[in-house]
Amino acid sequence: MKVFNVKALLMGIMILLAAGPAAGKKLQIVTTTTDLKAIAEAVGGAYVSVNSISSGRQDPHFIDAKPSYMLKLRKADLFIRIGLELEQGWERLILEGSRNRSILLGSRGHLDASAGIRRLEVPTGAVDRSMGDVHPLGNPHYWLDPYNARIIAGTIARRLGELDPEHEAQYARSAASFSRQVDIAMFGSALQEGEDAEGLWQRRPGGNLVPGIEAQSDAGEARGWQAQMAPFRGVKVVTYHRSWSYFLERFGLVAAGELESKPGISPSPGHLKNLIETMRAQQVPIIIVASFKGDKAPNLVAAKTGATVVKVPYSVGGNDQAGDYIAMMDQLVTRISTALTRSSL
Amino acid sequence: MNVHAARSLIIAVLFTGYLPAQGIAVQPRYVDISLSGLFSSGWSSAAAGELLALQGGAHDPNKRGFTVQNVELSLMGAVDPFLRGEAHLIFQIDAQGESIFELEEAFLTTQTLPFGLQVRAGTYFTEFGRLNPQHPHSWSYVDQPVINTRMFGGDGLRGPGVRVAWLSPLPWYAELFLGLQNANGETAVSFLNSPEEDRFLGRPLVDRELESMADLLRSVRWLNSLSLGEETTVNLGLSALWGPNRTGEEGKTAIYGGDLYLKWQPLANDQGWPFVALQGELMHRNYLAAAHSSELFIGIQETLTDMGGYLQVQWGLKRGWVAGVRYESATGSGKDDGDPLRDQRTRVGGNLTYYPSEFSKVRLQLNLDRARFFEQGKAWGLWLQYEFLLGRHAGHKF
Secondary structure (H helix, E strand, O other): OOOOOHHHHHHHHHHHHHOOOOOOOOEEEEEOOHHHHHHHHHHHHHHEEEEEOOOOOOOOOOOOOOHHHHHHHHOOOEEEEOOOOOOOOOHHHHHHHHOOHHHOOOOOOEEEOOOOOOOOOOOOOOOOHHHOOOOOOOOOOHHHOHHHHHHHHHHHHHHHHHHOHHHHHHHHHHHHHHHHHHHHHHHOOOOOOOOOOHHHHHOOOOOOOOHHHHHHHHOHHHOOHHHHHHHHOOOEEEEOOOOOHHHHHHHOOEEEEEOOOOOOOOOOHHHHHHHHHHHHHHOOOEEEEEOOOOOHHHHHHHHHHOOEEEEEOOOOOOOOOOOOHHHHHHHHHHHHHHHHHHOOO | OOHHHHHHHHHHHHHHOOOHHHOOOOOOOOOEEEEEEEEEEEEEOOOHHHHHHHOOOOOOOOOOEEEEEEEEEEEEEEOOOOEEEEEEEEEEEOOOOOEEEEEEEEEEEEOOOOOOEEEEEEEEEOOOOOOOOOOHHHOOOOOOOHHHHHHHOOOOOEEEEEEEEEEOOOOOEEEEEEEEEOOOOOOOEOOOEOOOOOEEOOEEOOOOOOOOHHHOEEEEEEEEEEEOOOOEEEEEEEEEEEEEOOOOOOOEEEEEEEEEEEEEOOOOOEOOEOEEEEEEEEEEEEEEEOOEEOOOOEEOOEEEEEEEEEEEEEEEEEOOEEEEEEEEEEEEOOOOOOOOOOOOEEEEEEEEEEEEEOOEEEEEEEEEEEEOOOOOOEEEEEEEEEEEEEEOOOOOOO
């Protein structure tokens, strides 16, 4: 008599290992940024538990590959990154260090949230480092356009559905619900119930607003981000790093330059001198700076030009008020539109 | 397109993934290539003969005037879904002006083993302490610590072998490394090789064959990492090495070490600045010299012990700028016979580094040495180091 059926035991172990998350167990998600975490939580709801590597108060380009991040990833079912090489300095180290096979690049547990995003500033010619830290796949700061948050939500919902087919429909519904919240935040309460906002989003900056939404300009709290920013279309602004291209394009603001002489290169005195002249000539009213950037260069330029420095969260958790994606975008729109309203330039 | 042009295009596509007609639409990442060039110039109060003993690291600035410290070509990438490959080739011009080529490392690393396991095989730096596995361009000083030179020679301890790493399921980061490597070769100092051809620590050397596992270099390292809040991380490591030495059939060496790395960096940092990083290592070597009797030397079996360490603090003042200070001490047992690899030595160094970008740096360092093997007993050196980095270079381990 066979006391021990080795084959059956091995099969059992294989099945247990392959089964993935057991029924009732939450999918463990680790995202590189808090924006992805906020969206993944909105989509995954009660079926997921989400951790972010970066805190929202730090620059996701420059993160040390700390062993504690590898521990976070050890049991993850899904890793979500911004992509477009934003995390290239540290992603591989923490993925490899985690020893978690199911989230390596190319596996189902590895998701690049940039899929489906219309990329800005994709270089058309050859790129080299004399140009500074140019991202050859395009500008990676796409989460700062609220339309892209809707795309990210859809991308995450589809992958969650693949990993956890039992709740596929719920993920799709949550993504749609999140998108609707973004639509309402963007276009305000004038958005009719059941009205598809897709057409409104497709009216690219520079085009006229839909009359119903434009009329909200004096409607107080019910106004959406679109209406709040509408008076400033075409206004020129300066930013610290080229992180704001998606936000500027969405709201029709125009970049007059950056404090950095080239992407990722510290502001040089010569460059700042030229920038100050440009800003004076073009009467640039504000300098947009992410909350983790130094104050010295922005304050110097502001003092010479009369422009206002607007320090804003650049990710969810970037300040105490930016608790979720919509609150973060609210902060951005409110602080920038307020500064533009108050500016005497 | 002639043959040369076709070959150039094929090379361009293979190595960079760049297709001229299609811009950068195609970006295969078959291999990441990078080249780091590390150079220095400076002056020491010690003359040429003493300076090579004073700056004993093979990548240290080691002559008055200019030194090509390390030009390193690195290739790395995914081999297939299961393995990664990595190779580092070194080009150098030594103090005598001779060109040197070295295969520094070439190894494969598994990606998909279960249970937190990872295997590395090929030729690679031994996991001992913090500094030994690091490449010169990532050091915080222009030279390697005195204790590393004494224990592992100018190039650091490395060689062909296999290493298993296991990330334990403990609630903090705890990783165990177990390794087996050849104990011979010019980079196995303290074991079956020595900086001098026929003598080491005054003892004549004999040839030994590989007859059992005990004739290989065995290594173990236990690395722990703890987060002290969101802004501070501390790594604590314990390492040990055992292997044969060439003083005779009974000759064997054991080296033990402890290392510490603590880094504080606020969450709201500007491209990594500001920060404070404290790093220190202590090492102890028991070198069991076999009894020897010949025309050259008569000696009983004895254990020569050596120990030493360093402690350094790097302070990232503001974006681009780092100031540092390092204290080192090393000593050996027995009578002091003025051996530059064993006698009492202390060195204090301070430096200031400026990083124009992630891919370049300039560093000015002052060293003050006290060593008995010197005629004057002390020496100073002032070194200016400069570096460039081309291509896609992998991020550094924390």
